[in-house]
Amino acid sequence: MSQGQIGAELRLVTPGMAIGPLSGKRVGSGALAQNEQIIATRLGWIREINDTVSVDPINAAYMPRSGDLIIATVAEVRNNLWFMDINGPFQGLLPMSLAPWKVEFGAARQHMGVGDSVMARVQEVDECHNVVLTMKGVGLRRINEGSILSVPVNHVERIRGNNNETLLRLREICDCRIMVGDNGKVLVDGSAEGISWARKAIMLASKSGHKQTFSADLSALEKSAPKRGDA
C-alpha cells in the first residue's frame, strides 16, 4: 500500500491511501479512521493542525454551512419565495419573510426575477440538505452592478489569504469593492479598468495564492494596475 506521510511536507493522497497511524490523533474532513489507521477519502493534500489530520481536497463541490456568506442567483420564483442557485448540489430557498423588503404574497417577482444575483447568508441547513437563505443582515442586498467571477470553492481561502491580507491588498491596488462568497462566487465592483485588473489578479490568486512566489507575481501584475482616480 502506498503511504502518504504526516509531516511538514505537502503530500498528495488519493482515496483509500493510508495517511498514517491513528495514535491519538483526531480525524478531520477528507479522511476516516480504519483499523487504527487514518485513511484518505479524497484526492488532496494532507493537513495536520492541532493533532487533527484532514485532507484539503483538490476539487470539491460547495457544501453550504449555516452562516456562510454567498453570492446566489435567482433560479425560480414562486408566490412567496425564491429558489436560488448557490453554486452547490442543491438550490437554496429564500422565503419572502427573510427578504430585506416587505413583500406581498404573489409579488415576489416584482422584487427579484430569474437571473438576478444577491448577496445572502445561509440561515439554516438541515440533515437532508434543505438550505434556507436570508437577506436580513448588514451588507446583504440585491446586486445591481459589478462583475461576478467563479473560482473553485477550495481556492476561496487563497483569494482571501491569511487574515484577509490578499483580499485587502487586491482591493487597495484596483480600488474596487471585492466580495468573496464562500460558494466560490466573487463580486467585483468599481471602474471598468479596475474590474478588468481585479479579474486577472483573482485568477492569479486562485491559481497560485498558496505558493511562495505569489507575492512577487502579484507585484509584477500590480505594474499594469490602473492608477487610482483614472476612471
Added chain:
Amino acid sequence: MGGYGDIKLLREDGLRLDGRKIDEMRPIEIEAGILPGADGSAWVKHGLNIAVAAVYGPMEAHPRKIQRQDRCVIDVRYNMAPFSTSERIRPGYNRRSREISKVTAEALESVVICERYPRSKIRVEIEILSAEAGTRCAGITAAAVALADAGIPMRDLLVGVASGKVEGIVVLDLDKAEDNYGQADLPVGILPNTGEIAFLQMDGDLSPDEFNLAMEYNFKGAAEIHEIMVDALRRRYEGGEN
C-alpha cells in the same frame, strides 16, 4: 463458453498468442482530467481498449422520485461508440450497455461515501472509444479515476480487472481472442487497499481451485493497475498547481 477445442490460444512455449505470460497484463496507460468541462474525467488505454469517463456533480437528483433522503444516487451510463469495434455498433442504449451501467453503478455506490450528499446525484458517463475485451473493467477503472479527480469522497479507488480460462489454463487479463474462444471470464471490481470485492461476474465454468487462482491473478493485476491510477492522479496534480 464451452471453449473451441481446435483453436490454439497458447503457444508451445507456454506464452499466449500476443507473447504475454499467463499472469501478465496488457499495457495500461491512464490520464486524469482530460475533459475541461467535466467536474472530473479520465482516459484509460488498456491493451486496445480505450475508455473515457466523465463525472458531473453532485447535483440535485431529477426526477425527484430517484432521490434518496439519506444518500446520493450514482447514475452511470456506459456506452460503446459505433466505431469502437470493426463491425459498426448500432448507436444508443442496448441490453448489454444497460446491464454494464447497472453493475458499474452498484460497484461504485459501494466505494463512494454516498451519505455525504443526500438527495443528490452523481452522473458518471463512460464512453468506450475502442473495444478489444474487458471494456467494463476499463470503464470501471476510468470511472474511479474520474470520481477521484472530481473530488468525490471514496473509501478506495475501485479497480476493474479480469481473468479467465483458456485451454484449461487460468490466465490474467483476457484479450479479444481469449475472451471469444476461451472457457471462462471472471471480471471483478477490487478495492486494492482493503482487498474487498465490489463486484464480481463470471461467464463460463471454473473449478474452485481455478476460481481461487483466477482471483489471485485478479488481485495481482488490481495492485498493478492501482499503482498506475495513483500515478496518473499524481502527475496531474503534484507540483502544487492546484
